[in-house]
Amino acid sequence: MTSPDQIKKSYIDHVLTNGEAPKSVYNFAKSLKMSESDFYKIFSSFSMIEKKVWEDLTLQTLIKMKEQEIWPQYSSREKMLSFFYSYVEVLKTQRSFIIYTLKNHTKRLTTPEVLSDVKPLFENFSEDIINEGIDTGELAERKFISNRYKDALWVQFAFIINFWIDDDSAAFEKTDEAIERGINVSFDLFQKSPLDNLFEYGKFLSRNSKFREKMGI
Amino acid sequence: MKTQESMPTTKVARSAKFIETGFRIGGNYVKHFSKKLFNPDLSREELNEDNAEDIYNSLSELKGSALKIAQMLSMDKNVLPKAYVNKFTQSQYNAPPLSGPLIIKTFTKSFGKSPDKIFDTFNLNSIQAASIGQVHVATLNGKKLAIKVQYPGVADSISSDLKLVKPFAFRLLGMSEKELNIYIKEVEERLLEETDYQLEVRRSIEFSKACSNLKNTVFPVYYPELSSGKIITMDWIEGLHLKEFLATNPSQKLKNKIGQALWDFYNFQQHELKAVHADPHPGNFLITPDEKLAVIDFGCIKELPENFYQPFFSLVVPGLMDDKAKTIKAFRELDMIHPDDNKSQIEFYYKSYKEMISLFALPYRSKTFDFSKPEFFENLYAWGDKIAKMPEFKQPRGVKHFIYVNRTNFGLYTLLNELQATVKTDTFQPKIN
Numbered sequence: 001m002t003s004p005d006q007i008k009k010s011y012i013d014h015v016l017t018n019g020e021a022p023k024s025v026y027n028f029a030k031s032l033k034m035s036e037s038d039f040y041k042i043f044s045s046f047s048m049i050e051k052k053v054w055e056d057l058t059l060q061t062l063i064k065m066k067e068q069e070i071w072p073q074y075s076s077r078e079k080m081l082s083f084f085y086s087y088v089e090v091l092k093t094q095r096s097f098i099i100y101t102l103k104n105h106t107k108r109l110t111t112p113e114v115l116s117d118v119k120p121l122f123e124n125f126s127e128d129i130i131n132e133g134i135d136t137g138e139l140a141e142r143k144f145i146s147n148r149y150k151d152a153l154w155v156q157f158a159f160i161i162n163f164w165i166d167d168d169s170a171a172f173e174k175t176d177e178a179i180e181r182g183i184n185v186s187f188d189l190f191q192k193s194p195l196d197n198l199f200e201y202g203k204f205l206s207r208n209s210k211f212r213e214k215m216g217i
Numbered sequence: 218m219k220t221q222e223s224m225p226t227t228k229v230a231r232s233a234k235f236i237e238t239g240f241r242i243g244g245n246y247v248k249h250f251s252k253k254l255f256n257p258d259l260s261r262e263e264l265n266e267d268n269a270e271d272i273y274n275s276l277s278e279l280k281g282s283a284l285k286i287a288q289m290l291s292m293d294k295n296v297l298p299k300a301y302v303n304k305f306t307q308s309q310y311n312a313p314p315l316s317g318p319l320i321i322k323t324f325t326k327s328f329g330k331s332p333d334k335i336f337d338t339f340n341l342n343s344i345q346a347a348s349i350g351q352v353h354v355a356t357l358n359g360k361k362l363a364i365k366v367q368y369p370g371v372a373d374s375i376s377s378d379l380k381l382v383k384p385f386a387f388r389l390l391g392m393s394e395k396e397l398n399i400y401i402k403e404v405e406e407r408l409l410e411e412t413d414y415q416l417e418v419r420r421s422i423e424f425s426k427a428c429s430n431l432k433n434t435v436f437p438v439y440y441p442e443l444s445s446g447k448i449i450t451m452d453w454i455e456g457l458h459l460k461e462f463l464a465t466n467p468s469q470k471l472k473n474k475i476g477q478a479l480w481d482f483y484n485f486q487q488h489e490l491k492a493v494h495a496d497p498h499p500g501n502f503l504i505t506p507d508e509k510l511a512v513i514d515f516g517c518i519k520e521l522p523e524n525f526y527q528p529f530f531s532l533v534v535p536g537l538m539d540d541k542a543k544t545i546k547a548f549r550e551l552d553m554i555h556p557d558d559n560k561s562q563i564e565f566y567y568k569s570y571k572e573m574i575s576l577f578a579l580p581y582r583s584k585t586f587d588f589s590k591p592e593f594f595e596n597l598y599a600w601g602d603k604i605a606k607m608p609e610f611k612q613p614r615g616v617k618h619f620i621y622v623n624r625t626n627f628g629l630y631t632l633l634n635e636l637q638a639t640v641k642t643d644t645f646q647p648k649i650n
Contacts, residue, residue: 068321068331068333069333070317070321070331070333070341074317074318077316078316078317078318081316081317081318081319082317082318082321085318085319085321085322085325086322089322089325089326171326173369173370174370176319176322176369176370177369177370180315180316180319180369184316
């Protein structure tokens, strides 16, 4: 019996060698010396395989990253930076295939179908580290806004992947800069800022309006 | 130290930073002149202080080559007003560090492993900034190591930084673009060399070997197998920086010993190797507990070609300058007198440069020299001030090699002055054919 991993490998190999997906599942299954129905037991379509590749690479990053001894000592900001640095390193191993899977996706503002399994993974991870940051006081808890933080990070995710796909600098050094800058900007916005204090101050003043009346202000 | 969270890296972001500085400097001038309307006695010191502060702030946020330029400007104390110098000298020690994950990424890229897999311990918090990189402490097999990690994108941005810094250089030095270009190019070449850490490791090993016979000077061991284009691994050397060392109230004898080691280190290189460690800023040296001078950075090496070395150092050894024709010939070779200068110009530059070289070469003219004497430096600065005001010196003169040779020797003199050392100056004599 052919394992999912073997199917995945052969599929990637076929796509990269021929520049396109196999003509039919029948054809592809035959080349693997398996029956079409056996193939469907594992994957329902080729695009399922592509999704699986993304999902595996993402999971691999999340696992590898948390194995780092330093991981528990990182702040939320550093955890997110570390995720992206590891992620582009892992994606690099399948760069050609990754570019192939996104090639047909032209509407850049929507989430590509091939990433539909990656998105919840990333969002779970984001939510975990955002909550952690809020617990430690690193990030500001803001009504209605703080549960949208993860959406902002997903936008960053899409931006960084797009940047990396177009990056032609040596060793993708520019992508590293994009990560350092982008993630830092996001986290700068997530953390407590003078605006929060201003908001709090306004709340304080309105709550103590009686006192103000007495003072004749 | 506060960790710097964002580094403006694209050219646009960097330009924005510089433009901001430009505005603020403009503002400072406005402030200065409007105050001056009411108080004519107001000194330029305050203005310079304001400007220096703004320039420094934007430079230190930019990091990399811009910071390097700040350092370089601060080396030439004789060219810049005091307030600039004080601010810029800060840049030799302080620059905010980069994020931990990026450090790990840099290691993974170079070695395929994170630093904790390579070393027994690795401290992700850098202990020191090194202008185009930062220094981390690690241990391996019981040995303490110093690891220099370069900021990503530094090499990329040097040329664009230099283009951006040019207008400020023109303003500070009062030169035109065309005149400055040849010098900027020399600086750019050296700066680009400095970003090549593999080259630095190679040179560090070469130079520490060549200088191994020097008394009282030590070098760290370098580990090429643990170094890459972005990372340098070397032994950690215990010791104090010059300022810390001086704060311990060392005896005059000890100060002379360290001063002598410095003098020998530089003059051995200049006259025996004809290539010199051209970055004599205090951050590159340590004084070890067993009273030795440790040299910990070979990023910037200036090679002295014969067609510069011979005419320049022939002026330094006694005798030649008594012969006017020979002196003028040397000045011509060094481009200090231009071919199209007329008679009175030749006479003028001959006199001025003779005065300068005599001052500069003073330490070579006796067997020992006391660098604690303020007169020597006052004379040097006074000469620098004087020529800065003379229209004849608005045009830069001299071959490009002067930049780094001057920087090296003035840097050395300044270090010796800070040490208040008396040194034997005849240990390594210029080799004139």
